[in-house]
Amino acid sequence: MANTATLAFEIGTEEIPAFDLKRATEQLAELVPAALDAVRIPHGDVAVYTSPRRLIAVVADVAASTEALEEVFRGPAVAIAFDEAGRPTKAAEGFARGKGLSVDGLERRDENGTEYVYAVRQVPAQETAALLPSVLRGVIDDISWPKSCRWGTTSEMFSRPVRWLVALLGDEVIPVRYAGITAGRATRGHRFLAPGPHEVASADALVDVVRGAYVVPTQAEREAVIRDGVAAIEAACGATAELPAKTLTEVINLSEYPTPMVGTFDEEFLKVPEEIIVDAMLMHQRYFPLYDADGNLTNRFVIVSNGDPAHEATIVDGNERVVAARLYDAKFFYEEDLKRPLEDYVQRLDEVVFQEALGTMRDKTARVVKLSARITAAAGIEASEMRDIARAAYLAKADLVTGAVVEFTSVQGIMGSYYAAAAGEPERVARAIAEHYRPRFSGDAIPADVIGQVVALSDKIDTICGLFAVGQAPTGSSDPFALRRAALGVLAILEETGLPISLVETIDASLIIYREAGLEFDNASVRREIIDFFITREKVALRDAGVKADTIDAVLASCIEEPMVLAARARALEAARTHEPEVFADLATAFARANNLREIGLGTGYKTAELTAVERDLSDAVEAAEEAVAAALREDRFADALTALAALRAPVDRFFETTMVMDEDAEVRANRLKLLNRFANVFSHVADFGQMAKK
Structure with a gap:
């Protein structure tokens, strides 16, 4: 493309939250070309570069000016636009006004024997450099954030305070203004290793200057650096790291110059249940645990540092101190919790509110026990398993008031299973306590046996029925209690197990239990809403599996509710x-x-x-x-x-x-x-x- 230049635009900020940055990266790739196209600026490919402190868009082959344009619009027929005396009608006047012309400026053109009025507008070419300040300012405004903030004395809002702007068309500065800042040619590097400012001679040089200032400017590159570093650590230690996708995504977007390092903790902490150690490292500190060849957790872990690799010993020491403090807390709470049998904690569930109108977690426990008994009877389950189901249902929520779960919430259920085993509860009961929250998400495993399956069904159905009864059903995209996920979990369990129970009869039983507890609601309408809710979830699942909509509707027309x-x-x-x-x-x-x-x-x-x-x-x-x-x-x-x-x-x-x-x-x-x-x-x-x- 003749007479073109590269456009580089950088928004420099305080550290943007990791997942917000990931979404902003995706948005920028769409917003920039759309903004240029909206004002008819010819351009080539758009490349997006981001790090926790910056969003960069580099556009190739941006034309120096837009092209002159002739816009032609056909209006009403002449017979409608003018009366018999040749005077313009309201139709002609409205058409001309809408196109920014006078009636005298309209042209007449014949089309197959019928004359129409036409509006012809000449749109002159415009200098790209003159258009870009408002175009790029619009890109900043159009980035959507889950949460935004104000800073300084201006009214603009962004995910985090904007500290600098770079906008260059070739070697020309584009004076974009935002939040009291005017774009220039000075960028900044890594906060500690090369803070800057660093001057950028031209748009083509921006990314290279950023790289030279110890910033790895793309998510893909930072992921590769992290994975390569972890692989080297694994080879050196003879261990394997766990890299969960969610945590890895977060770590990728927490550092501009990632460097994997190895830390250790006292082997004494390995006496604490593995899940709570992993939770402390992954969820709280974003460290990756290391496992030996037999799959056992070791006392080593991977740190991804954003600091100076020359000070690795100091960085590792600091992180080890943090881990030690968290694991000491975990060990303390775990040992304190073990001083009482799990059953003792059930009484304290009165301290935890399930939902204001539905009572406490102890009230919920009582309902789940009753509903489990109804499901068990309907399914014809053996008496020995009935006892285990009743026991698991009674103890399932008890760990919610234990010290370990209060401090490390993601291990609820798991800690209960450890405490149940320590108290001498049957193995199947302990396992059911750990698994009754399953499936937690689409594709997650269901509970391993019928004990956990029945408790999981009872827990999820009780939640759905109760919240529908008090008017807390999901609305549109809002589902604060994750009832859609709970319903999908119920359907997954029924689908995979083939338990011989009626979901509709189980819903009826749950609503009866709520009414017996004194909750007032319109039983018929709530029942209908809940059944329709489950049917809708199943319809979605069937369509996703390739079943045609009219096939589903044909079956539903035979009054199917299950x-x-x-x-x-x-x-x-x-x-x-x-x-x-x-x-x-x-x-x-x-x-x-x-x-x-x-x-x-x-x-x-x-x-x-x-x-x-x-x-x-x-x-x-x-x-x-x-x-x-x-x-x-x-x-x-x-x-x-x-x-x-x-x-x-x-x-x-x-x-x-x-x-x-x-x-x-x-x-x-x-x-x-x-x-x-x-x-x-x-x-x-x-x-x-x-x-x-x-x-």
């Missing part, structure tokens, strides 16, 4: 559409032919004695299909139900080939329509095939 029944039937019907098109064609054709003629008001009580041989064959086939479909649905053999329905294709085809349904004799006609009504009713128990007939 999500697992919906899932099984929708999948079977979708499979018939996809893998057995001939079966689906038979189903759809058979239903459509009868459904087009049936009259529901006539009922299904036809006179058998008046049937012809072909009509009797159809009647016998319908009767057999009714029995086969009913048996298949009772036993959840939905594919067999579809096969039974498809078998009706042949007799109904013969019926239509040989029979005039709309006979002139009213009694004959009514008898045949009643037969078709009964035929169509067989389908209604399976799905509304009319929903898919057009497909």
Whole structure:
């Protein structure tokens, strides 16, 4: 592109929170080209560079000016724009005014014998350098932050205070103004290693100057530096580091010049449960634990420093002191908690409010125990397992008031399992306490056995039912109690385990328990809302799995309320559409032919004695299909139900080939329509095939 230059724009700030920086990086890649395009500045590719203290966009091949433009707009026909006397009408005046012209400035052009008025505007070329100050200021304003702040005496808001701006088009400074700062050519480097200022001669030099000032300017490069450093540490130590994606993302965006280093802590702390040590390092300090060849946690960990590598010993020593303090706290709380059996902590759950209208965690515990008993009875679970389920439900929340969980909240449930085992509780009870929060997110494992599965179901369903009953259902994108996640967890457990329970009956049981506890609410409307909530979650899951929307709606039209029944039937019907098109064609054709003629008001009580041989064959086939479909649905053999329905294709085809349904004799006609009504009713128990007939 002739007469072009590179544009470089840097927003220098105080340290931006890690995840906010990640989102801002993604936004900048879209905002900059969009802003340039909006004012018709020709440009090439946009590259984005970011670190905790800066957002940089570098745009290649930015034209020195916009191109002159002729804008042509067609208006109303001349016959509408002017009256018989040739005077402009309101239509012409409004059109001209809207285009910034007078009526006299409008042109007339003939199109296939019809004249129209046209507005023609000449937009002159503009110097890019003159447009950029407002364009780049707009980019700053358009970056969206979860939280923003004000600083100094200006009214602008940003994630963190803006301290410098660099804006260069080639070697020309673009005077962008923001929050009392005017952009120049001076950037800053690493806060400690090369603070600056550092002068930038031209836009092409900005990133190199930043690199030379000890700043690794992209997320990908910083991740590579960290991974390479960790790999070197692993090789030297003969250990393996755990690098969870969330923590790694945070660490990548916490440092401008990352340097992995190794720290150690006293082996005495390894007597504390591994999960609490890992929590203290990963969640609180952003250190990566190291494991030996057998997968056992070691007393070494990886630090990612943003300091001067020349002072590694001092940096490591400081971080080891921090870890020691956190692990000492963990060890202290753990040992103090063990001085009492887990059961003793249940009484203290009165100190923790679950939800203002729903009582304390002790109230919730009582409800979960009752609901677990109902689920256990409905599922026909053995008496020995019933006792373990009741015990696990009673103890599941007890660790919430222990010192370790109060200090390290992410290990709730896990610490309870340790305390339960220490108190002599059965192994399955202890494991259920640890796992009853599962699945915590999409793709997470469900509890390992039926003890944890029942407690998890009871806990999640109690939460959902209670919050719906007090008007705290999710709204739009707001779901402060994570009820959607809880519902997906319930569905995942039911899907993977096949527990023989009714979710609808379990919802009813939960609402009964709430009413018995004195909570007042409209049972019918709350019940309907909760069932619809679960059905909606299941519909989303099915669509994500590739089931067509009309397949789902067809099954729902048969008055299905159970999500697992919906899932099984929708999948079977979708499979018939996809893998057995001939079966689906038979189903759809058979239903459509009868459904087009049936009259529901006539009922299904036809006179058998008046049937012809072909009509009797159809009647016998319908009767057999009714029995086969009913048996298949009772036993959840939905594919067999579809096969039974498809078998009706042949007799109904013969019926239509040989029979005039709309006979002139009213009694004959009514008898045949009643037969078709009964035929169509067989389908209604399976799905509304009319929903898919057009497909």
